[in-house]
Amino acid sequence: MTQQPVPEARRRASSTKQGELPDEVTQILVKSLQLGAGAGGCGMLFGATAGIIRLTPAPLLFSLVTGFQWFGLSSVFYGTRKVAIARLGPEHTVTPAQKVGASAIAGAASVVPVGLLLRGPRSILPGAVVFSLLGAGGQFAANKWSASEGSSEKKSSWLDRKWSPMTRLSDEQYENILEEKVLRLEAEIAIIDEDLTALKAQKEAQKAAEDVAMQSPLRGDKT
Structure with missing residues (x-):
């Protein structure tokens, strides 16, 4: 018997199962680490400043701990939220309510690693509740802001004002005006002939x- 060639899709699936992460997961992981690194750097600067102002015994240690907290919270929040939205479908089809739920889940999940390493298991539950509410509230506010911004852009044009000497034309109205001008021009040309x-x-x-x-x-x- 002749051996049948293995389809390309099966080869890719088998190679993925053998240890390679899908491209989407890899991109989410890389972006999460990049965002976490940026937030961690800001956290270190904030921690150093706060440590100096508060006259802590070890401002460098306080800066490192603050940077680690910001890194863990931001990277886990971003990655969890992206994964949750990806499981719901393409991002442009996800509803605002689903985004609020994904942000709430991400906020609760972001507390787990930082809470276990720095504050102990007892801090996980209250921290998860607080950050879940913060994530959901922030996403809800972002949804409202984006919706109001889109509606204001449609209504804020000076062409739509009553006192404006000009009005906005639709494609059909513009086409009718062009047809009228063409007919008028043809009539003038006929008179000249x-x-x-x-x-x-x-x-x-x-x-x-x-x-x-x-x-x-x-x-x-x-x-």
Whole structure:
């Protein structure tokens, strides 16, 4: 028996199962680490400043701990939220309510690693509740802001104002105006053609009259 070739899709699936992460998961992981690194750097600066102001015994340690907290919270929140939204479908089809739920789940999940490492298991439950509410509230506010921004952009044009001397035209109205202008131009061209024809006929008649007038004296001389 001849061995049948393995389809390309099966090869990719088997290689993925053997330890390679899907491209989507890899992108989410990389972006989460990048965002966490940026937030961690900001956290270190904030921790150093706060440690100096509060006169902590070890401002460097306080800065490192703050940076680690910001890194863990931001990276886990972003990654969990992206995974939750990806499981719901393409991001442009996810409803605002589903985004609020995904942000609430991400907020609760972001507390787990930081709470276990720094504050102990007892802090996980209250921290998860607080950050879940913060995530849901922040996403709800972001949804409202994006919706109001989109509606204001549609209504804020000065062309839509009552006092505006100009009005916004739809494609159909603009097409009708162009058709009217074309018809008017064709009518003007037809009138000009008629005038040229009449003028040409008048010149021809005038020339014929002049020829007749010139020939009549010649006939009188011959007689």
